[in-house]
Amino acid sequence: MSSILIENPLQVCRMRTDYGNGDNLLDSFQGGHIYISNGQIITAGPEKSNFTADIVIDGSRMLVLPGLINTHHHFFQSLTRNVQSTTKAELFDWLLTNYEIWKGLTEEAFFISAKLSMAELLKSGCTCSSDHLYLFPNQAGNRLIDAEISAALELGMRFQPTRGSMSLSKKDGGLPPDTVTQTESQILEDELRLVEQYHDPKAGAMTRISLAPCSPFSVTPELMVETSRLSREKGLQIHTHLAETLDEEKFCLEKFAQRPFDYMEKLEWITDNAWFAHAIHLSDDEIIRGAKAGIGVSHCPSSNMRLGSGIAKIKEMLEAGIKVSIGVDGSASNDSGNLLLELRNAMLLSRLRPAKYWLDAPDVLWMATVGGAKALGRDDIGQILPGKSADLVLISMDRLEYSGASHDPASAVVFSVASQPVDISIINGKLVVENGNIIGLNEKELISKHSNISHKLLKI
Helix, strand or coil, rough: CCEEEEEEEEECCCCCCCCCCCCCCCEEEEEEEEEEECCCCEEEECCCCCCCCCCEEEECCEEEEEEEECCCHHHHHHHCCHHHHHHCCCHHHHHHHHHHHHHHCCCHHHHHHHHHHHHHHHHHCCCEEEEEEEECCCCHHCCCHHHHHHHHHHCCCCEEEEEECCCCHHHHHCCCCCCHHCCCCHHHHHHHHHHHHHHCCCCCCCCEEEEECCCCCCCCHHHHHHHHHHHHHCCCEEEEECCCHHHHHHHHHHHHCCHHHHHHHCCCCCCCHHHHHCCCCHHHHHHHHHHHHCCCEEEHHHHHHCCCCCCCCHHHHHHCCCCEEEEECCCCCCCCCCHHHHHHHHHHHHHCCHHHHHHCHHHHHHHHHHHHHHCCCCCCCCCCCCCEECEEEEEEEEECHHHCCCCHHHHHHHHHHCCCCCCEEECEEEEEEECCCEECHHHHHHHHHHHHHHHHHHCC
């Protein structure tokens, strides 16, 4: 494995381990070096280096960040961006429309959509992503997570897929059609297969498996409890949607006589190995209880705005000690997979609240690095420190969009927008993006395949 030396960087953000009171989160330095060997960061600091390396990078105009971590996505949804009949729909109506489209997905569609979604993430600074794949159309077979893992391996991306599930269809009082749900025995059997075949618990792992029922209402309470218990037995993270809309809250109160958070607690899900997408409508008391339990949250601001779901209490969660991260969510409710843009939207959306709850650039950068690692149950990524896995992104300040902002590079990449800002991406000590291009990827061919599948699916 090649050694890499980054010399004289304009700014390096090492990132503090704990959010604390939000001070000096970036722990940054200028000049100096970063030396990488055998997939790990060996040294990183403001002092000059005497190392020799196979690859030497001039960082004098570069911001260096830990690779960003995306903690919530639905890759397959990239095939159905901005479908006209859903552009003004709220969550439940949006789902009902899309389920009828998604039931036509094939195994190839899952592979191609995963590869394109990860490519989009890579070019916006992401080096590690989760994906919540909960939809298993009958004709697509049962090897859909395998297809996503193959795509990640081809691209060289660190990947933590979640084996999602839905067992309650329309006939059982759920939302999806029968053709995209599975029996709970099928779900449990495949979860065990995937863990046995792919899950790597070691530090530096490129693939880990998590378990993720779509929501507490898309499977039975028994499966929710069984999933939580299985995760503790196997040492896995668990994930689902929680408190995304007021409709969900109303549904829970009417059906279970409990708020969503309380219902999840009853199902043994308010634990330190669980992270939840959205968590918009948590009360102050629920935030305190969640922090004490050690939960994680994936904040998805673009999707929350697109579906009119609300504004999450992110500052309160951070200060309480919840492991807050950032997710782009599916490309049918975000319509973009640009993770760096998601950081900007997280910051700006917070500004619609009173000023004491505002987020700044260091807050959202911490959420997308250390917060993401904590939510995924990892301590080997998310920081530029000796011994950590060598996942870094380098962004040149020599762009029109950043001109006039290079006095504060870390803030520049959050406040100012560049559509594909990453010049270099290193994952596990290997170059994956160079000069803004993903090494070994034929983008035009991938876009063509993806577009053709999308057109067939949408009957265009």
